[in-house]
Amino acid sequence: MIDILEDEHRLIKLVLESLITFADSVGEGDSGARAHLGEYTVFFRNFADKYHHGKEEEMLFHEMQRYGFSKEQGPLAVMFIEHDEGRRLVSALADIAQRNAPWSSDEIGEVKSAATALFSLLGSHIYKEDNILYPMALQTLPAGELERLSEDCDIFAERWSGIGYSEMTAMAGRLIEKYPPDPAKTSRIQSCTGCAAHG
Numbered sequence: 001m002i003d004i005l006e007d008e009h010r011l012i013k014l015v016l017e018s019l020i021t022f023a024d025s026v027g028e029g030d031s032g033a034r035a036h037l038g039e040y041t042v043f044f045r046n047f048a049d050k051y052h053h054g055k056e057e058e059m060l061f062h063e064m065q066r067y068g069f070s071k072e073q074g075p076l077a078v079m080f081i082e083h084d085e086g087r088r089l090v091s092a093l094a095d096i097a098q099r100n101a102p103w104s105s106d107e108i109g110e111v112k113s114a115a116t117a118l119f120s121l122l123g124s125h126i127y128k129e130d131n132i133l134y135p136m137a138l139q140t141l142p143a144g145e146l147e148r149l150s151e152d153c154d155i156f157a158e159r160w161s162g163i164g165y166s167e168m169t170a171m172a173g174r175l176i177e178k179y180p181p182d183p184a185k186t187s188r189i190q191s192c193t194g195c196a197a198h199g
């Protein structure tokens with residue numbers, strides 16, 4: 001299961017990097033880019049949150065709680081809080097995507113600010129999961145439990161195959177192609193604020 005979640009992280013990170021390119025590309029008076037912003041929010045709500053965070057919260061984190069990890073404090077609690085914070089930032093972007101007037105300079109500032117915050121939050125969140133939380137799960141959960149979780153993951157994926165998994169990955173591919181990740185832009189953003197590894 002952990003390798004599947006890590007693979008999903010790679011796609012989510014690419015779309016976050018692409019979102020930064022998008023936010024930088026919007027100009028005052030433009031009218032066509034709101035639909036693309038809407039597609040980013042659909043991807044983050046469906047693939048990153050309902051699908052990926054759904055598997056973490058309903059399966060992996062749920063199992064970790066059975067093996068002594070607290071949902072109220074410690075690393076698991078931080079992960080739940082960060083999922084919620086991500087939802088708030090995606091809602092802010094979705095709110096702007098739903099309007100239909102040409103972009104104002106204030107809105108461009110709002111999009112840049114929310115996109116940068118989401119990049120920073122989820123970039124740091126993914127780093128902590130890949131390097132701290134998932135290794136903890138691998139150390140703590142018995143091999144049999146991890147195997148059962150992988151089977152549950154397959155069932156979860158089957159449920160999703162009919163309601164948008166391939167549409168979400170195709171949409172991500174189109175956005176990444178149209179707004180390619182640019183290390184010159186993303187390397188300027190602090191992606192790890194105060195986490196245990198880089199604090």
Ligand SMILES: [Fe+2]
Nearest residue numbers: 053056079129
């Ligand atoms: Fe997470």
Ligand SMILES: [Fe+2]
Nearest residue numbers: 052056126129
């Ligand atoms: Fe994750």
